[in-house]
Amino acid sequence: MLLRCALALQIGLLFALPQIAAARAPAAPYTIAAGPLRLALVLFARQSGVQILFAPELVVGKQAPPxxxxxxxxEALTRILAGSGLSARKLDSGAILIVPASPAAPPLVSAHDESPDGVRPQGLESPRPDILVTAFKYPTLLAQSAADLTVIGAQLQRQRGIDGLATLAQATPSLNIAQNNSAASRLTLRGVYGRGEPTVGVYYGDSPVSGPSGTTFDPGGIALDLELVDLARIEILRGPQGTLYGASSMGGTLRFLFNTPDATGASGEVRGGASITRHGSPGHHLSAMVNLPLASDTLALRAVAYDRTTGGYIDHPRFALANQGGTERQGARLALVWTPRPDLDLKISYFHQETRSNGAQFFDDRDGARTNDLAVRTPNANTLNLANAALDWRSDWGTLTALATFYRWKVLRQSDFSDVLAGLVDNPASCLRHAGLGQGASCTQTQWEAYRAFVSTRLPAILYQPMWVTSANGEVRFHSEALARTSLTLGLFAETRRDRVDSITARADAASGLLVRPLDITGARAIWTGLNQTALFGEASYDLSPRVRLTAGLRLFHYGKTARGDIFTPNLITGTADIAPGRFSTRESGSNLKLQATWRPSPDLVAYLQMADGFRPGGVNITPSLSEENRSYAADSLRSYEVGLRLGLPRAGIELQGALYHIGWSDMIYNASSPNSAFVYNTNIGSIVIDGAEANAHWQASDELTLALSASWTDARVARDQERAGTLGQLFAGDRVPMIPRLAASFGLAYERRLTSGTRLWGRLDAVASSGFASQFNTLQSSYARTPARASLDLAVGVERSGWDLSLSLRNALDTHRPDQVLATSLGARQVFAPRPRTLGLELGVAF
Incomplete structure (x- = not known):
């Protein structure tokens, strides 16, 4: 209710905003001695507070006056660049790009001004040379980035309907998302799929966020999914990022960058839309943004509020319910930027989001398409509060950045536990526990009847798990390009994370499928975990020549993990009382290395050769009846060898990007189940080998037509035969890593046409396809299931004018129902996650 009131208040403020023109930057004092142009531009950036971007080869051998x-x-740039044959170009981001001088271009030509109607088309994942990225923890140009990096801008994000992780994965073939039965997601890049800590680092702004550990010590299984409103861009950095980003970036890093407050003028935006889903209930969304300068050019506030309802499309006939599995997401974001001097700024932001789902988002296709026959209903919810502060101080030698983040994330997870309890109705160990007998004894017929009657009184059952995670993390780093041929980044990172989960098996009401209130408890336990980690990292680049750059990076890390569990009510059926008492811990120190050679023979070609490491912390298991051998599991690590390039053919309007890689993964962390299938724990399963290739092509066929093609091939497999304990069983050399399609591709076509001055029409066609994959390593595993190959098609059309835009979309236009993912339990149940049926959507945005 409070969020809805905040949203209404913001919309009211928007219509009351005056249109304030951006103030012209005042004159600033400079003290720059005569010398190399490269150094003069770096010093100018520090003293003016403006980002300056340039290709190294442009300034080689050039001098600047004092x-x-x-x-x-x-005035300052005109003097610095006098006689150099170069000019300055202002980007939409506010940064300044140094380019060869054009006689027709006045000083500081804005990239936005190149479009005669004031509307700059973005097309398809546009690789324009002026796209600014910060994936390497300092500003650089995408076209000069020696990495397998994709950038999705705000306009493309809106046109593709990317509002969260699920829709982002649908639009990005190389990013895989694995779902489970509790409305949670696991992200994977480059086939690095495992249990435990995340394998893809997720950053919202400057804040890294990991999910709660739960009873299975699997924070990577719950990725934070914030509403993508007022977004500046998404950066998808593929491949291990062990030096700059550390743990949990083994497969890559995903960064969501939001718009920051603007102190030069007031502005605002309201966006709203509605959707109709075939076989499902309708949805809607509404968001508002207001930007308020509080002090001219020095202090500004930006506030965002949103409300989104996504209708369900899964029927639950047992309870006479239709269109279940829908979600509601409400939230708000506040950001404050203070720039007291050109060389100093402070950014403070706060995120709040509440998410609720009204039921399971999967079905068992043996009961009919989109039909759920679970014995219970499993609504889920989560609430996030996150605060972040970032301080940047620019000196003549470089930029010092200090970051601090604190978040508390509460997740309520409910899942059907009826099959697990019913599957133990003939279990001798469970009968002995119920009868109070020790090992070696056997139940009498009377005791068996009493035990089975007891089990029937505990059905249907829900596993009710409220869990919390809090994290305080921070980073201090220094980046400098003031040295003649060297760029240097040094930093220190630290995090303290605490988790708690209450795992309660409780009886559900057979008539409604919901938990009986107050809770009718079969068993209850709690697990507390802690993670402390620190790291010292650095990367240095040296220009061996104007065309060749060498980069070396190193990260030294140390972590400690602790865990303990308490039993409040022993579950006699599953045997939770067999948990070993006490506090368990594990710790480890190590290092990550990165070596890279970059060749840039021209501004339109960048090629690189790279070796990079990644790792994740190990941990301990708090699992009943677990042997001491399986009580802990070690950290896993990998080393990647990669060759890649970016090639631009400006005359043909073509941009190409590609990468080939080989990954050796040691001590992969994966999950195994207890013999009675009631518990899951983590274990190291040995070596994995991953070979892959990625390619992206972008062709500006004409002023109006753009085509884009992306494809990835991933071959992730077991390196050698391995005998494993628990239900994981035997693994054989060549077994495929689960949940990873070998082939994935997307094709996009965008059409844009200027109708009148300031107005343009656009249309899009986007197709995505991927090959099938399995849910387990091989068919010997009882929970093996296979997802078939699948494809989907999206269509969208819209009109944009300065101040407003209107669009109509048709998602899953062919109404395909081939599943995105099929899972199976060891007890034989199937869980099918299908794409949303054909959905027609309408959206209107108005800017002030």
Missing amino acids: LTGRHTID
Whole structure:
């Protein structure tokens, strides 16, 4: 209710905003001695507070005159670049790009001004040379980035309907998302799929976020899914990022960058839309943004509020319910930026989001398409509160950045536990526990009858798990490019994370399928975990020549993990009383290495050769009846060898990007089940080998037509035969890593046409396809299931004008029902996650 009131208040403020023109930057004092142009531009950036971007080969051998006194940015750059044959170009982001001078271009030409109607088309994942990225923890240009990096801008994000992780994965073939029965998601890049800590680092702004551990010590299984409103861009960095990002970035890093407050003028935006889903209930969304300067050019506030309802489409005939599995997401975001001096700024942000689902988002296709026959109903919810502060201080030697993040994330997970209890109705060990007999004894017929009658009184059952995770983490780093041929980044990272989960097996009401209140408890336990980690990291780049750059990175890390469990009510059926008492811990120190050679023979070609490491912390298991051998599991690590390139063919309007890689993964962390299938624990299963290739092509066929093609091939497999304990069983050399399609591809076509001055029409066609995959390593595993190959098609059309835009979309236009993912339990149940049926959506956005 509070969020809805905040949203209404923001919309009211928007219509009351005056239209304030952006203020012209005042003159600033400069003290720059005569010398190399490269150094003069770096010093200018530090003293003006403006980001300057340039290709190294443009300034080789060039000198700059001295610059002293007070000047505007235009005046200062004109003096610095005098006689160099170069000019300055202002980007939409506010940064300045140094380019070869054009006689027709006035000083500081804005990229936005190149479009005669004031509307700059973005097309399809546009690789324009002026896209600014910060994936390497300092500003650089996408076209100069020696990495397998994809950037999705705000306009493309809106046109593709990317509002969260699920829709992002649908639009990005190389990003895989694995779902489970509790409305949670596991992200995978480059086939690095495992249990335990995440394998893909997720950052919202400057904040890394990991999910709660739960009873299975699997924070990677619950990725944070914030609403993507007022977004600046998404950066998808593929491949291990062990030096700059550390743990949990073994497969890559996903960064969501939101728009920051603007102190030069007031602005706002309202967006709203509605959707109709075939076979399902309708949905809607509404968001509002307001940007308020609080002090001219120095202090600004940006506030965002949103409300989204996504209708369900799964029927639950047992309870006479239709269109279950829908979600509601409400939230707000506040950001404050203070720039007291050109060389100093402070950014503070706060995120709040509440998410609720009204039931399971999967079905068993043996009962009919989109039909759920669970004996219970499993609504889930989560609430996030996250605060972040970032301080940047720019000196003549470089930029010092200090970051601090604190978040508390509460997740309520409910899942059907009826099959697990019913599957133990003939279990001798369970009967002995119920009868109070020790090992070696046997139940009498009377005791068996009493035990089976007891089990029947505990059905249907829900596993009710409220869990919390809190994290305080921070980073201090220094980046400098002031040295003649060297760029240097040094940093220190630390995190303290605490988790708790209450795992309660409780009886559900057979008539409604919901938990009996107050809880009718069969068993209850709690697990507390802690993670402390620190790291010292650095990367240095040296220009061996104007065309060749060498980079070396190193990260030294140390972590400690602790866990303990308490039993409040022993579950006699599953045997939770057999948990070993006490506090368990594990710790480890190590290092990650990165070596890279970059060749840039021209501004339109970048090639690189790279070796990079990644790792994840190990941990301990708090699992009943677990042997001491399986009580703990070690950290896993990998080493990747990669060759890649970016090639631009400006005359043909073509941009190409590609990468080939080989990964050796040691001590992969995966999950195994207890013999009675009631519990899951983590274990190291040995070596994995991953070979892959990725390619992206972008062709500006004409001023109006753009085509894009992306494809990935991933071959992730077991390196050698391995005998494993528990239900994981035997693994054989060549077994495929679960949940990873070998082939994935997308094709996009965008059409844009100017109708009148300031108005343009656009249309999009986007197709995505991938090959099938299995849910387990091989068919010997009882929970093996296979997902078939699948494809989907999206269509969208819209009109945009300065101040407003209107769009109509048709998602899953062919109404395919081939599943996105099929899971199976060891007890034979199937869980099918299908794409949303054909959905027609309408959206209107108005800017002020």
